Amino acid sequence: MTNAYQTATTPLAAPLADRFGHVDHWVFDLDNTLYPAHCNLFAQVDVRITDYIAQALGMEREAARLKQKEYYRLHGTSLRGMMIDHGMDPAPFLAYVHDIDVTPVAPSPLLADALKALPGRKVIFTNGSVRHAENVMARLGVADHFDGIFDIVAADYVPKPDPAPYATMIRRFGINPARAAMVEDLHRNLLPAAAAGMTTVWVRTDSEYSHPDPSAHAHPGDHVHHVIADVEAWLAEITAHLR
Template sequence: MTNISKNVAASPDREPTAPLFDRFNHVDHWVFDLDNTLYPAQCNLFAQVDVRITDYIANALGMERQAARAKQKEYYRLHGTSLRGMMIEHGMAPAPFLDYVHDIDVTPVTPSPLLAEALKALPGRKVIFTNGSVRHAENVLARLGVADHFDGIFDIVAADYVPKPDPTPYVTLIQRFGINPGRAAMVEDLHRNLLPAAAAGMTTVWVRTDSEFSHPDPAAQAHPGDHVHHVIADVEAWLAEITAHLR
């Protein structure tokens, strides 16, 4: 049964059955996605990335933007990321692509002292797991003011360019950070990316948003599946509630 935390309106048959902290007091490793998860989806950072991916593909393949955008979405659908599609289909070097597409303005993200305070109080190790780059993650974490509260960043390079939700990078992540999945929680805005985490034994937390970039499978949004254990609307409020009695 999926639990709906207090910062999500719960239906009458899905009221929380235990205090929020009690439902996570077994966790000593916290795995957080980055984009549209640690900051509100309304910041719309990925819209900037999306445009720059189209531009890069257009320039790399000598295409008009409309054709490049269609190719971008095709590769995302077939390969998990447009980057991986370009690598597989065209032998593209990944580093220049990542540098270009993540050269964005992060000022739409508002610094969050409340999130920083909650992360500081949260027991256990905290790791970022992103299909983006370390550089992008560092820029966003610095803007939020929370960089000092994470023990590591596992990015697309560390994953050997194999994106979530392929199970392979989850195995590598678990090994690299010494994570016991039974004592770990993963927090994500793409519920399909929680499938391998749940299969490995992690507690999963889906950040439900209205962002189009969080809805690759709109039909599954209302009923994401048993691999989603908890549903929240806002990470900042959720963590503040979990850690309220610890500060």
């Protein structure tokens, strides 16, 4: 597929027909994707992960933070590293780290209207928990417009971008990858989606998690088919052509 880098402000001529008319399944990441990265919910989660690891391993907080970041680099999530190296029960961890204040996320009637108008089924695919996804979706006011959530538990605690949870998610929701689009703020997480045949949309943000490799910020690779700056504005512009 030829790359088509675009931003949310690029004029779209018949966007569904020309770019996304084939899509009948929409797969959305949650954090820093459905809501703007400047809400910075992960800062809260990040602190709680460090605290949990410190308590679980009897470490000073600074050592626990180093361990947290090491596990993230090696295993994709700190949770995965703790499970592999320490046999940690994931349920209490997930309950603790996602017990956060979601009010920095503003309700978005515009996003809700756009999702309602968007043809096809919509799924959340997150390395977080169902509880966290439901809290964020409720805050945004979009919960009624999604057909399901595929979280880290459904993925058997194997995080994106490992290809295994993508295959499981595709089977569970009966997705034809050739007729699906995945929207995500971490461009590396779009690699397995593109390999499976999905159309990919990267939400480019200023978050360090979105582009840890600065050289990939402008052109992350051929696995990214579309680049946008804001999901709300992008979907509103797409669905405006349906009215």
